[in-house]
Amino acid sequence: MSAKSAIAAAIVLNFLLLVLSVGCARQSPFSGAAAKANGSAIVGISGDKQIAPAGAVLDQPLVVQVNDSKGAPVAGAPVQFRDTLGTRFQPSSGLTGADGQFTTTAILGAEAGRYRIVAATQDAAAKTVEIPIDELAISARANLGRQLSDFYCVRCHDQESSAERVSNYDNLVEKPHAFSDGAFLNRISDADLTAIVTHGGPAVGKPAEMPPYGVTLHKSDIEALVAWIRASADPPYQQKEIVYAQH
């Protein structure tokens, strides 16, 4: 065998290996269980837009459904959940049940922030079809703010009423802003937010319908409330430019 043919054989072999490995990488997410059927679309059923402390399990499980081209649920289709920020799923992959749905419990990663979880399935042509599921992980401080807000603030700031808690929103002349109202609240500085909470509406030329909490709450509690307002803002609050250090 000449040297030339040996090199050619090596190149061909490497190429084959490369193709094989790429093929495997494409296959691997769904290799857990043999798919019995394939749908053409994946839709979220429930579990979207939850809020939990960083590293905690989400209260509601994530439920997705695989449908065929006519929108009917497909049983036995492969589903896989993934996330780049360290969310763990129990289980992370499997086949849809008789109702075409697949349910998993998600434990968010340890960093506070917005998580975009992806649920994927494969259609008959082995093409991956995905749906994003957004969740929010909040820091311990924002979580403290959330607890305080649930007690002191939401009665007026949350328009939604429940049987347990009737909203006072409709009874107010100047309507309060929901803490998620990023479009409005993101324009207010931390100092101004702190002043409004501490000294009440009149501190910034707003009505006294917003009472002062500076004596009722500690300074650190008010900081926590501001942290919660920032964390829950939608659109998200841009703190400062985030620096990603290199490893």
Next chain:
Amino acid sequence: MRTFLTKLRQTLFGDSARAFGTLGVILLLSLAVVPLRDQLREWSHYQKQYLKLIAGRADAVALRRRFESGIHQIYIPKLGVVDRCTTCHTGMQEASLRDVRAQPLNAHPSIPHSLNEFGCVMCHGGQGAATTVEEAHRGTKAWDRPMLAARYVESSCGQCHLNRSTGTSKLNAGRSLLASYGCVRCHVVALPDGVKVAATDDPPELTHIADKTTREWIFGWLKNPQSYSATATMPNYQFKDDELRDISAFLISQSTPLPGGPAAPAAPGTPDAAALQAGASVYGESFCASCHAVQNAAGLMVGGTLGPELTRIGTKARPAWLAQWVGNPKLYDPGTAMPHYRFDAKQVALVTGFLESKADPDWINGIHLDPATDRQIARGKKLVSANGCTSCHQINGVPKTENFAPELTSVGSLPLVKALFKPDMEHSLPVYIEAKIRDPRSLGPGLKMPQFSLSTPQVEALTTALLAQTERARTLPPAMRVAGVYPTLYEPSGEAGRLMRDLNCFACHAIDGRGGDMAPDLSWEGTSVQRDWLFKFMKNPNTLRPALIRRMPKFNLDDHDAGVIADYLMTVYQTPAFDRDEPLAGSDPADAENGKQLFYSKYECQSCHIVDAKQDKGYVGPTLTAVGSRLNAAWIFHWLKAPASLRAKTLEPNWSMSDTDARELTAFLVAQKGQSAKAGSKP
């Protein structure tokens, strides 16, 4: 080749001078290994990364000045902390690096504790003295305490914080579950201060169970408690059908009839539609739903959680027993949290008929049991005592078990060699505890712990509470502890005390550090309200807070009983801080008018309260239309000055109000006697 080697030896070691020089170079090179190795250490790599990171920042000079190269160490002898984590986690304490999102260089999120006071391992676990990533974070054979996953980090708070901090919601929930799911009835769990967690559930005594229900119901209930009531905390013991047959046989056979008999009130017949409607009205008016939930057609639970769910109560309770219970629950269970409503015979029949209609025949119809034999009863008794049923329930002929299950006081320090793992399980303590709670019998044959019905967040909360039970927590300096708040043993005395126990005021109201939090704390109620109002309210509680769904029930008290309670509250529950009859200093006739201005303009109280029912709409706080007939002036004044000092859990913020404003507002409020009072009708 050989000539080359010979030449080389000649060149290097040809004479003594050459040999000396060569050896010197080799020695130098070998000595250089040490600093070189240091240069290649992980931490040195991260410190270089850190220097690179801060170089481009606005406060680079200040950051550089505070940075020291080499191993960093936090040493706190009294806590046994030797933490070198900050060697790599260099930016931990640099607040200006909060925007950096890269481990290990970023700043620690702001927390109420200082790193220099507590170190890192106290909260996060891991091996503080280690200086490699692997050793510090993960477990080794000699170190089975790897870092604590973030989702359990509140367990570390629990080592010192024995109270319910607002920031540790998961830990609080876990500790509540330990008490409310009966965990502590089998397992002793003592908090680091030595106080044992006390159970808050109320498992019924079974000594008269045959009065209450049937053997078939016991069979179905034990087979799957949650199939009868989705909210039941009773765990599933996964008994086989023949075991259920024998246990139900024994429980019925050990039951003795209640002296005085359950059949005292006659069992009502099947109610007609009108009677059902009337029964539902009494159920509603009596605010049964404040404590009891019923699953509605849409599958939603409607009602409170203080008492058992009543969705299928008609399938369980014998009508005669139920009638007796509704009439006076204290006859059957003197310790029950259910108040003794003074229902008349007609109301008892209506409520009983309504509740009996809440039946699910399908649930019980499939259960057919042949008459019990002596052998079955004997085996049932054996099973009852082997499974520790008497840890929770009182049963005739079976002594109460003490410490039926292992003590969990130090479970957070359990050595992993003592834990039993399944082959595919990760060897870590949190995983072990979670598995034990989630699916206890999967961990080995012959384990007795039953299957609880818990959601994933509940399992996580329980695990967090148990991980806090460390040896270290008990050896920490006691001064570090934030003391737990435990209920007092307060008991009201005399005839009023007897009535208050009969009505179970403490199930909803707290007084002097004992009682529930569903309704306002009554410790200073005597200073707060006027006797006339209180007397009328006890007779017929009207609505103070329209937005609340949990309300004070109407107990149908007679004048004598209502008067006894009102007098006791007025006399005994007074704050020492001020006198309820104290006159307001410097009152002025114009005060009330000024107060009105303050109410509507300066403080905009109408956002949350209603004074003029025609125009005010706020309903966060109580309605104030007749507050002048309800509250005392001195109370209103001091309340306005500092609400939380009079009732700690109030929503009303402290307005930092001047004395003048408070006095004028009080004058305005005292004048609100209510239109209904003028019209002579009931408020």
